[in-house]
Amino acid sequence: MADAIYIHIPFCVKKCDYCDFLSFQSTKEERKKYVDFLVKEIELYPKYNYDTVYFGGGTPSLLEPEDVKKILSKLSINKGAEITLEANPKTVDYEKLKSFKEAGINRLSMGIQSFNEKFLKKLGRLHNSQEGEEAYKMARKAGYDNISLDLMFSLPDQTLEEVKEDLQKMISLNPEHFSIYSLIWEPDTKFFEKLEKGEYKETDNDLEASMYEMIIDYSEKSGYSHYEISNFSKEGKEARHNSKYWRNDEYVGIGLGASGYIDGIRYKNKMKFTDYYDSILVGEKPILEKEEVSEDMKEEYRHILGLRLLKEGIIPSSLEKYKKNYKELEEDGFIEKKLERYILTKKGIFLANDVFEKLI
Numbered sequence: 001m002a003d004a005i006y007i008h009i010p011f012c013v014k015k016c017d018y019c020d021f022l023s024f025q026s027t028k029e030e031r032k033k034y035v036d037f038l039v040k041e042i043e044l045y046p047k048y049n050y051d052t053v054y055f056g057g058g059t060p061s062l063l064e065p066e067d068v069k070k071i072l073s074k075l076s077i078n079k080g081a082e083i084t085l086e087a088n089p090k091t092v093d094y095e096k097l098k099s100f101k102e103a104g105i106n107r108l109s110m111g112i113q114s115f116n117e118k119f120l121k122k123l124g125r126l127h128n129s130q131e132g133e134e135a136y137k138m139a140r141k142a143g144y145d146n147i148s149l150d151l152m153f154s155l156p157d158q159t160l161e162e163v164k165e166d167l168q169k170m171i172s173l174n175p176e177h178f179s180i181y182s183l184i185w186e187p188d189t190k191f192f193e194k195l196e197k198g199e200y201k202e203t204d205n206d207l208e209a210s211m212y213e214m215i216i217d218y219s220e221k222s223g224y225s226h227y228e229i230s231n232f233s234k235e236g237k238e239a240r241h242n243s244k245y246w247r248n249d250e251y252v253g254i255g256l257g258a259s260g261y262i263d264g265i266r267y268k269n270k271m272k273f274t275d276y277y278d279s280i281l282v283g284e285k286p287i288l289e290k291e292e293v294s295e296d297m298k299e300e301y302r303h304i305l306g307l308r309l310l311k312e313g314i315i316p317s318s319l320e321k322y323k324k325n326y327k328e329l330e331e332d333g334f335i336e337k338k339l340e341r342y343i344l345t346k347k348g349i350f351l352a353n354d355v356f357e358k359l360i
Ligand SMILES: C[S@@+](CC[C@H](N)C(=O)[O-])C[C@H]1O[C@@H](n2cnc3c(N)ncnc32)[C@H](O)[C@@H]1O
Pocket: 018, 019, 020, 021, 056, 057, 058, 059, 060, 086, 087, 088, 089, 109, 110, 111, 112, 113, 150, 151, 152, 181, 182, 183, 184, 185, 186
């Protein structure tokens, strides 16, 4: 039974140069119309009781607090639920953050990416370093006691020292949680174009590994638990919603292009506004494709998602086909037994993709 819902908000003020998430520029009217359709889409699902609600994007903070309130009022939400909204610093002020909180949001995930002006410009971000910091401080003042920040590293021509400065600055702000992603060169982005033209180059593998190692060491020394490959938190502040994905739990996904996993079926919503609206208008879920997850596939998902949870790991599968791979991975020092579970070793964390490949 799904107890989590992801709500996709496919709007951004402007596309960042590295990002290929499903998001578009929009008018206020278009956003209003979209919210009305989200509400209709919610009605196409059974009334689940939600333990976590996640507004992701795009830029959910582009919505008006009243829109968020309208959506939340259609959901049956458990007491003590985690209700997260992704926010871009350029789209919020103190009043708006306060109103989001009054609407029910109790966790913010803010896209900071860097505190270095040079990289913020390169990334095509709309905010400068000070605006990033101020948005965080405004959120604190507005009463949020659960804030996550997003940072990126391995940016074009970034040095280890520059990564450390960003990390130190972020940790000095004392967020409950942060995600730190190494840059992915996504096709069809300005970054990729520049890579192909030779204007940018990829970070050397050894340097990227040193950056990651420094991030882990410094964060742990600063009191953060490295509980997932790209995620760090203070005790008890792990992302509850995302942890459900990693545990391979079922969840509802609504909105343009959103994915979901219900009753053993993984699905993905339509990715064009007209198709999405047309389905909902005739009272149908706007699903583009779905796939029934077989027992074998479920085991694969359980492995590659579950091992990302570095403290928790996975209960070993009873299926014969895994036994040989577990043994080899253990002998080669990629995974280890912790009580009755397998977790990635330090070596395994650095070469996680190789481990996952061996398990699918
Ligand atoms: C939906 S955005 C967060 C909220 C808001 N849209 C913003 O950017 O401020 C999700 C996060 O994904 C990360 N991200 C996006 N594209 C990425 C890429 N190509 N490589 C690595 N991280 C990326 C960024 O850290 C970003 O904050």
